[in-house]
Every structure is written in C-alpha cells, then in structure tokens.
Amino acid sequence: MNEVCEARPMIGNEAIARGAWEAGVKVAAAYPGTPSTEILEYMGSYPSEDLHAQWSTNEKVACDVAIGASFEGVRAMTAMKHVGLNVASDALLSQSYIGVNGGLVLVVCDDPGIHSSQNEQDTRIFCQLAGVPVLEPADAQEALEFVKRAFDLSEQFDTPVVLRSTTRLCHTRSLVRTGERLEREPVGFLEDPQKNVMIPANARRRHPKLLERMNALKQHFDDPEWSRLEKGDPKFGVVTVGPVYTYVKEVLPGATILKLSSSFPLPEKTLREFCESMDRVFVVEELEPVIETAMQSMGLQVEGKELFPRIDEFSPEIVRQGFEKAGLLEVDENREEWEIQPMIRPPVLCAGCPHTTSYMALRALEARVAGDIGCYTLAAVEPLRAIDTTVAMGSSIANALGMAKAGCETKPIVATIGDSTFLHSGIPPLIDAVYNQANITVLLLDNQIVAMTGGQDHPGTGKTLRGEETVRIDYAEMAKACGVKWVRTIDSYDVAAMFKNLREAVDYPGVSMLISNRPCVLDPVKIKGEPLRIDAASCTGCQSCMNLGCPALSWSGEFHEGHNKVRIDPLACIGCTLCAQVCPTDCIRPVLQEAA
Amino acid sequence: MTPSNTIAADPIPEPGITPGTGSQQKEPVNVLIVGVGGQGVIMVSKVLARLCQKSGFQVKQSEIHGMAKRGGAVFSHVRFGEQVWSPTIPAGKADILLALEWAEGLRWLRYLNPRKGTFICDTQRIVPPFACRNRKMGAEQTYARETPSVIFERVPNGYAIDASRMAEELGNIRVANTLLLGLLSTALEFSREEWQSVITEFVPPKTRELNRQAFLLGRNWVEKAIQEPGLPSEENTEKVFFDPQARPRIELEITESWCKGCDICVKMCPERCLRLNEGLVAELSDPEACTGCRVCEWLCPDFAIKLHLHPVQGNC
Numbered sequence: 001m002n003e004v005c006e007a008r009p010m011i012g013n014e015a016i017a018r019g020a021w022e023a024g025v026k027v028a029a030a031y032p033g034t035p036s037t038e039i040l041e042y043m044g045s046y047p048s049e050d051l052h053a054q055w056s057t058n059e060k061v062a063c064d065v066a067i068g069a070s071f072e073g074v075r076a077m078t079a080m081k082h083v084g085l086n087v088a089s090d091a092l093l094s095q096s097y098i099g100v101n102g103g104l105v106l107v108v109c110d111d112p113g114i115h116s117s118q119n120e121q122d123t124r125i126f127c128q129l130a131g132v133p134v135l136e137p138a139d140a141q142e143a144l145e146f147v148k149r150a151f152d153l154s155e156q157f158d159t160p161v162v163l164r165s166t167t168r169l170c171h172t173r174s175l176v177r178t179g180e181r182l183e184r185e186p187v188g189f190l191e192d193p194q195k196n197v198m199i200p201a202n203a204r205r206r207h208p209k210l211l212e213r214m215n216a217l218k219q220h221f222d223d224p225e226w227s228r229l230e231k232g233d234p235k236f237g238v239v240t241v242g243p244v245y246t247y248v249k250e251v252l253p254g255a256t257i258l259k260l261s262s263s264f265p266l267p268e269k270t271l272r273e274f275c276e277s278m279d280r281v282f283v284v285e286e287l288e289p290v291i292e293t294a295m296q297s298m299g300l301q302v303e304g305k306e307l308f309p310r311i312d313e314f315s316p317e318i319v320r321q322g323f324e325k326a327g328l329l330e331v332d333e334n335r336e337e338w339e340i341q342p343m344i345r346p347p348v349l350c351a352g353c354p355h356t357t358s359y360m361a362l363r364a365l366e367a368r369v370a371g372d373i374g375c376y377t378l379a380a381v382e383p384l385r386a387i388d389t390t391v392a393m394g395s396s397i398a399n400a401l402g403m404a405k406a407g408c409e410t411k412p413i414v415a416t417i418g419d420s421t422f423l424h425s426g427i428p429p430l431i432d433a434v435y436n437q438a439n440i441t442v443l444l445l446d447n448q449i450v451a452m453t454g455g456q457d458h459p460g461t462g463k464t465l466r467g468e469e470t471v472r473i474d475y476a477e478m479a480k481a482c483g484v485k486w487v488r489t490i491d492s493y494d495v496a497a498m499f500k501n502l503r504e505a506v507d508y509p510g511v512s513m514l515i516s517n518r519p520c521v522l523d524p525v526k527i528k529g530e531p532l533r534i535d536a537a538s539c540t541g542c543q544s545c546m547n548l549g550c551p552a553l554s555w556s557g558e559f560h561e562g563h564n565k566v567r568i569d570p571l572a573c574i575g576c577t578l579c580a581q582v583c584p585t586d587c588i589r590p591v592l593q594e595a596a
Numbered sequence: 597m598t599p600s601n602t603i604a605a606d607p608i609p610e611p612g613i614t615p616g617t618g619s620q621q622k623e624p625v626n627v628l629i630v631g632v633g634g635q636g637v638i639m640v641s642k643v644l645a646r647l648c649q650k651s652g653f654q655v656k657q658s659e660i661h662g663m664a665k666r667g668g669a670v671f672s673h674v675r676f677g678e679q680v681w682s683p684t685i686p687a688g689k690a691d692i693l694l695a696l697e698w699a700e701g702l703r704w705l706r707y708l709n710p711r712k713g714t715f716i717c718d719t720q721r722i723v724p725p726f727a728c729r730n731r732k733m734g735a736e737q738t739y740a741r742e743t744p745s746v747i748f749e750r751v752p753n754g755y756a757i758d759a760s761r762m763a764e765e766l767g768n769i770r771v772a773n774t775l776l777l778g779l780l781s782t783a784l785e786f787s788r789e790e791w792q793s794v795i796t797e798f799v800p801p802k803t804r805e806l807n808r809q810a811f812l813l814g815r816n817w818v819e820k821a822i823q824e825p826g827l828p829s830e831e832n833t834e835k836v837f838f839d840p841q842a843r844p845r846i847e848l849e850i851t852e853s854w855c856k857g858c859d860i861c862v863k864m865c866p867e868r869c870l871r872l873n874e875g876l877v878a879e880l881s882d883p884e885a886c887t888g889c890r891v892c893e894w895l896c897p898d899f900a901i902k903l904h905l906h907p908v909q910g911n912c
C-alpha cells in the first residue's frame with residue numbers, strides 16, 4: 001500500500017497516518033477514541049521495519065511512550081480524541097518545559113456537535129495552557145502536509161506540537177497526493193539532566209525558555225508559508241482556520257480570506273496588516289473564540305461568536321446564517337420546510353449484545369448503578385434504563401466508592417465498567433475501594449474487545465495492534481492481587497446465573513467483583529447463530545422480551561387481548577436466547593428445533 | 597429518466613485545497629445517501645465516490661460513524677465536480693437523496709433540492725425497538741406515517757421501490773444496495789459499464805453475478821416506472837386488529853391472605869409496577885403502568901392475583 005507520489009482517496013485519519021509515515025515516524029502509540037481511532041490502525045498497516053505502532057492502555061501511557069521515543073531522538077507520534085488529552089495532559093504540560101529530541105507530535109481530534117463523546121471541549125485552549133503550538137489542517141491533503149510540517153516545527157523549535165483535527169476532517173474522504181518516506185538517522189539519547197529532569201530548580205529555568213519559544217513561534221508564523229491571503233471582495237475580510245475554511249469558501253466564494261494554519265500562537269503582524277485594509281473583519285472558527293479573543297486583546301476590531309455559534313458542529317448553513325445576520329448575504333428563501341416526524345432512531349445495543357443481561361439484572365435488583373463509558377452506556381435509556389451516573393472513563397468505581405462513603409444510600413451500590421475501560425483507568429480506583437474497605441460491587445463487562453470504537457485489541461484480548469499474539473491479562477487474578485476477596489466469572493448469556501451471582505455479590509460485605517464474559521457480537525468476528533422464532537399462537541404480548549431492547553424484536557401487527565404480539569427479525573437475530581430465557585410463556589424457540 | 601434530468605459536471609483532476617476565487621466554477625453535484633447502521637450506506641457511497649474519482653472529478657465523501665454501527669441513523673455526503681469546498685451538502689442542495697430505508701428517507705428530505713432534486717427510496721421499514729414503546733392496549737407503532745404518494749406530491753422527482761424484497765427474491769437481501777445503485781445510475785451521467793466495473797471492485801467475487809443482476813434489475817425498473825407513473829405501493833399503512841377505543845378498564849385483585857411474599861410477580865412484571873409492601877404482601881404500586889398483561893396472574897403459585905377487564909360503558 002505504500003506506493004509513492006500518487007494520488008488516491010483517503011479519509012483524514014488515513015492522510016494523517018500517511019503524513020506521519022512520510023515524516024519518518026519510528027514510534028506511534030494511542031488509545032482508541034472516536035474520531036481518532038483509525039489513525040493508529042492505518043499506522044499499523046505500514047511495515048514493522050519502518051515503525052512500531054501500538055495500542056496503549058490509556059492516552060497518558062501512549063503519550064509517555066511517544067515522549068520516551070522522542071528522548072531517544074526518533075520521531076514519535078500519539079493520537080487521541082479531545083477528552084484523551086485530559087488524561088494525557090499531565091505528561092504534556094511538563095514535556096512542554098522539556099521540549100523534544102526527536103520530533104514529537106500529538107494528534108488531537110475534537111468532536112464539535114458531540115457525535116460520539118461526552119463533551120465538546122476545544123483542544124486549542126489546552127494548547128494555550130501547555131504553551132505548545134497547534135496546527136489545524138482544512139482537508140485530508142493539508143492533514144498529510146501539516147503532519148510533516150509539525151515534525152519539522154517540533155525539532156526546529158524544541159517543542160511538542162499539537163495537530164488539531166475534527167470529526168468531519170477525520171472522516172471525510174478526498175483525493176490525497178502522497179510522497180516518499182524520509183528515513184532519518186536516529187540522533188540517540190542526549191544526556192542533559194537540566195533539560196530532561198523536571199525537578200523544581202530545572203523547571204524554573206525551563207519556564208522562561210518556553211515563553212521565549214512562544215514568542216519566536218509567533219514571529220515564525222508571520223512567514224507567508226503559514227497563512228494564505230486570498231484577495232476578493234475588498235469591503236470585508238474573513239479570518240478562518242481548519243475545515244471551517246471550506247464552509248466559508250462554499251458560501252462566500254469571492255470573499256477576501258486570510259486562512260491561517262495555526263490558531264496558537266497567532267501571527268500578530270499578519271493579522272494587524274490584514275485588519276488595517278478592511279472595514280469589517282469576521283473570525284469564523286469552530287467551538288471556542290480562541291482566535292477572536294486573541295485578536296481582540298491585540299486591540300483589533302473583529303466580529304465572531306455573536307454571528308457564528310460557540311457550540312455544535314459548523315455546516316455551510318450555519319456559516320451562511322452567520323453572514324446573513326451580518327447583512328452580507330440575502331436570507332436564503334429557497335428552503336423547503338417538511339413537517340415530518342419520521343420518529344427518532346437512537347443507537348441501541350446490538351441484537352445479542354452480551355451487556356444486555358447485566359443491566360436487565362441490575363434493573364430488577366433496583367441497584368444504584370455508577371456507570372462508565374462504552375457501548376454499555378446505551379443501557380442508560382429505556383427499556384433497560386439501569387444506569388444512574390456516567391462521568392468520564394474509569395469514573396464508575398470511584399464514584400461508587402464515594403456513594404458508599406456518603407453513607408445514606410439504601411440501595412446496593414454497583415459500578416459497571418467495560419474491560420477496556422477497566423484497564424484504561426479502573427485499576428487505581430479498584431485498589432482504592434479495597435484499601436478504603438468500601439461495600440460495593442464491581443460488575444466487569446468483559447466482551448473481550450474495545451467495542452464502542454469499532455473493535456480494537458487491548459491487553460485483555462491477548463493480541464497486539466498488528467494482530468500478533470501477546471500476553472493476556474487475567475482480570476480475576478488481577479482483582480485478587482488488588483485485594484478483592486469475592487471474585488467470580490459467569491457467562492453473560494446465562495440469565496439465571498447473572499441474577500443469582502449478582503445477588504450474592506451485593507450481599508457480600510466489602511468489594512466484590514463479578515465478571516460477565518462473552519465476546520461482543522460484532523468484533524473481532526461477527527457472530528450470527530440460528531435465529532429464534534416466536535410461536536404467535538402462544539405469545540400473549542406481555543412485552544417481557546421487549547424489555548431487553550433487542551433490535552431484532554418488534555411488533556408483529558397481531559394482538560392478544562389488545563396487547564401487541566412480538567416477532568423476531570430472522571436477519572437481525574443472532575440466536576443468543578436471552579429473550580427465550582425471559583419469556584414467561586415459553587413461546588420463543590430456535591427455528592431448527594421447531595422444524596424437527 | 598429523461599436526459600434533461602441527468603446531472604453532469606466537467607472533470608478536473610487537481611486534489612486538495614488550491615487557492616483561487618472559485619466564483620466562476622460550476623456547482624458540484626450533491627448526492628446524500630442515508631439509511632440505518634449495518635445497511636451498507638458507506639459501501640454505496642464508496643462506490644459512487646470511486647466512480648467519480650475514476651472519471652477525474654474532485655470528490656469529497658463525508659460520513660459520521662461511531663454510534664452508527666449500533667442501529668442508529670447513518671448518512672454519507674458525496675459531492676463531486678470541478679471544485680468541491682464543503683465536505684457536507686448544504687440543506688436544500690442535494691441533487692439526489694438516496695435512502696436505503698423509508699423513514700430515513702423522510703428524515704433527510706429538507707436536504708433535497710426543492711426545485712430539481714430526485715428522491716430514491718427503498719420502501720422497506722426497519723422498525724426500531726423505540727417505536728414499540730407504548731404499552732397501552734391497542735397501541736400503534738410510532739413509525740413514520742407518510743406514504744410514498746404523499747411525498748411524491750411534493751418532491752420534483754421521486755422513486756419508491758421495494759428493493760429489499762426484490763433483492764430477496766433474487767436470492768440475497770444484501771444486494772438491495774446494488775439494486776438501488778442501478779436506480780441511481782440512471783440519474784447520473786456515467787456509463788453502465790463504468791458503474792458495473794466499479795461495483796465489481798467492491799463486491800466479493802462469489803457474488804459478482806448476483807450483483808450484476810441486481811444492478812440491471814434496478815436500472816430497468818426505472819424505465820418501467822417512467823412508463824407507468826404511480827407505481828409505488830401503499831403497503832406502508834398498518835392493519836390494526838384491536839380497536840383502541842374499546843380499551844377496557846383494568847382491575848388487579850390481590851388476595852392478601854393467600855400471598856406468601858415470594859416476590860415472583862414483582863420480579864417478573866414487565867412493567868415493574870408491583871412491589872412487596874411492609875407486610876411482605878404484593879401490591880400494585882403503579883396502577884397507571886399496569887397494562888393487564890396477566891403475567892403475574894399466571895405466575896403466582898398461590899393464585900393470589902386475579903385480573904379483571906371491565907368493558908368501558910358504551911364502547912363495545
């Protein structure tokens with residue numbers, strides 16, 4: 001796949017990986033997270049002689065791995081979703097003082113519009129806090145080029161560099177011209193404790209260096225190679241950056257535009273000159289008013305967030321409406337309004353999802369459930385509706401511990417956490433719970449994969465990013481080593497065992513851990529067993545099975561005493577038998593058995 | 597479709613963002629492809645994007661996945677032409693809206709160009725569990741009510757086809773996408789051979805022949821649809837066997853002295869509207885939620901629960 005100097009369609013994430021490969025990256029590490037996940041998957045498609053690509057247990061670990069490689073003088077990269085930077089920030093904020101030996105780039109992918117996240121924080125503010133420059137490509141071609149430039153910049157200015165992408169850029173496919181890989185001679189480790197060891201005395205010396213560096217970068221970004229002036233309508237000007245540039249071009253193809261490559265630090269001279277020649281200047285940027293506020297503090301008159309919202313993903317319509325409000329465009333009358341409510345279609349757990357049983361049992365148990373992040377978060381809504389809280393990855397166990405220590409909860413307290421999330425950040429709170437002798441139950445949902453992000457391997461699957469066999473973590477042994485005395489593993493498809501063991505687990509005074517184990521039905525292999533069928537004559541329409549929320553179940557159009565009877569879609573059903581196990585009239589059976 | 601309905605643009609090969617005013621350029625062609633997670637929206641849009649790219653157009657194909665896999669709504673924007681800026685199609689600017697599922701087609705109608713857009717939709721209905729939530733006697737699904745004829749009164753060009761059933765009859769419901777590509781092919785100016793060679797790249801070798809048949813079936817269907825307007829079926833209207841007006845009043849009689857507090861009814865009630873009171877006797881804690889399904893009546897080992905359905909006066 002590594003032909004050189006040709007053009008082919010790539011999604012932004014593939015272009016980022018390609019850029020990193022061309023830049024000569026030797027080590028790449030990441031923890032999955034939408035929309036960044038594919039970057040490392042694509043890195044893993046390059047030969048292992050060229051680079052080491054790995055899944056790490058969390059974003060901080062991944063960032064530290066990249067930092068370690070940079071210390072050794074090779075180019076290194078880590079990629080994460082926006083909230084991943086919260087986890088990795090501890091390392092980044094110190095590394096910013098240290099700088100780099102081999103180029104170090106963090107690709108951070110924001111999710112404006114919250115397509116698949118818990119918030120829509122703006123990474124650029126983190127970059128200001130850390131004092132690291134941030135580059136913002138507008139499309140896949142630029143993404144490839146900016147990654148390469150980010151590495152040069154990193155080495156030239158002795159700084160980690162952030163490349164900010166967004167969901168839209170990550171997942172838009174367009175034609176990309178590729179180049180060749182630059183093989184670099186490794187520099188080797190540079191022994192320099194004053195630079196590399198952040199004790200207070202050294203950190204005090206490094207901090208002014210960081211400020212000097214920011215200044216130097218500010219001037220460097222004034223170089224015309226870092227911004228593009230497109231002359232058009234002389235009456236007003238638009239300052240923009242990243243994918244939003246394409247929306248501006250879409251709605252105002254003839255505008256005068258200053259397209260920046262970086263939103264921090266800003267090229268002050270360039271911006272001043274641009275504003276001088278204009279009556280009105282607009283800043284169009286997605287999420288926070290980062291450029292706008294900085295320009296205002298330079299004393300420049302700009303319009304921004306009063307026209308273009310601070311929340312949600314931008315689109316050509318939203319940008320258009322902003323310019324309509326500003327009086328620069330006529331209101332578009334050519335819109336058709338449709339008063340159609342086709343019904344909402346929220347994402348649901350898959351037919352046969354092994355998480356289903358756990359939440360069915362928890363709801364019946366009337367437990368207080370501290371939830372976590374993964375596919376299983378979908379059990380927070382009807383019909384399972386069995387999750388009381390969801391904060392951030394790995395929060396569940398410590399949230400449960402806090403609930404227990406509050407001392408006023410009458411319900412049994414259960415933390416539910418996925419296998420990957422447990423490895424990401426669930427182990428320290430588990431130890432905390434044991435150490436502080438809390439009376440809680442941890443329900444570990446081991447579906448043997450990172451399902452939410454599309455099926456990645458992790459230390460519990462026994463496979464590496466490149467699919468090679470490796471050590472496999474044993475959760476039961478680990479829990480015991482952490483001091484948990486009550487540990488049991490059950491089959492997620494055994495409804496009776498789930499009810500029985502969960503009841504025993506919550507009755508146990510202290511920390512208990514129940515491991516619910518079954519592979520995800522989508523990944524790594526799609527599971528499709530013989531479908532079940534409902535004997536319409538015996539179905540009383542009691543809706544017990546519908547309480548599972550299985551998408552293979554819907555109403556058949558027949559009634560019993562006014563109650564809708566249920567049917568199973570044979571294409572969607574995977575034959576997990578959960579519905580059959582809960583059916584009070586025993587009318588759900590395998591198709592095969594019926595035929596016999 | 598008549599040639600005047602086909603959409604064309606001239607090819608230019610330069611990828612990526614290039615400076616320029618762009619004000620003189622022709623508008624790109626916009627195709628919005630929508631459906632439900634797992635249906636193959638992405639495959640359909642990849643075929644189209646590949647075809648456009650092979651023909652020398654600049655193409656942008658943009659989709660949101662993540663939650664999509666789990667049965668949610670999926671959509672993919674494909675834009676091609678001389679110069680494509682935004683990766684997403686502005687509302688009201690889609691030349692073609694291709695929907696793999698009926699309600700999803702309706703969801704995106706505001707993206708369709710109200711003057712010249714073409715709406716192509718599979719009439720198959722994928723009913724999410726969410727639409728079967730009302731537990732009242734005689735409750736209806738909350739699936740979209742609009743039928744093809746209602747929609748066709750308002751869209752410039754519309755095609756509703758039972759592609760999934762036709763694919764099933766052909767031998768595999770999964771080739772419904774290729775069948776729809778056959779329909780789509782008549783609305784865009786690429787040759788039949790070009791379409792078929794790209795589709796071949798994307799389907800497993802074993803299913804090539806089946807996909808070829810599906811593609812031609814869809815393509816030929818359009819010709820028939822033009823000759824016999826008003827083809828779409830009205831099968832979308834649901835039959836109701838229970839008159840919701842005749843909903844009886846539900847009374848749950850619990851004989852306290854027979855109840856030994858075994859908790860079976862409480863745990864098995866699908867509406868979770870029973871509980872054990874302080875004296876460990878079952879009681880109806882949420883009478884509003886009780887649907888009269890009789891599960892508790894049947895499961896009580898001591899026959900302590902009896903359900904009465906009282907016809908509402910004047911209704912039956």
Ligand SMILES: Cc1ncc(C[n+]2csc(CCOP(=O)(O)OP(=O)(O)O)c2C)c(N)n1
Pocket residue numbers: 031032033034059081083084087117118373374375376393417418419420421422447449450451452453
């Ligand atoms: C800090 C952070 N990193 C990454 C993510 C993205 N993410 C959401 S859930 C998840 C993993 C879930 O895996 P697991 O706990 O095994 O549950 P599953 O989806 O397999 O059910 C990830 C990586 C996130 N939300 N926050």
Ligand code: SF4
Pocket residue numbers: 348349350352353354355375376447451452520521522523666
């Ligand atoms: S992808 Fe796997 S874990 Fe996620 S809902 Fe589907 S079966 Fe469950």
Ligand code: SF4
Pocket residue numbers: 351352531532548550551552553568572573574575576577578579580
């Ligand atoms: S067996 Fe029942 S619960 Fe399992 S996938 Fe099939 S319909 Fe759904």
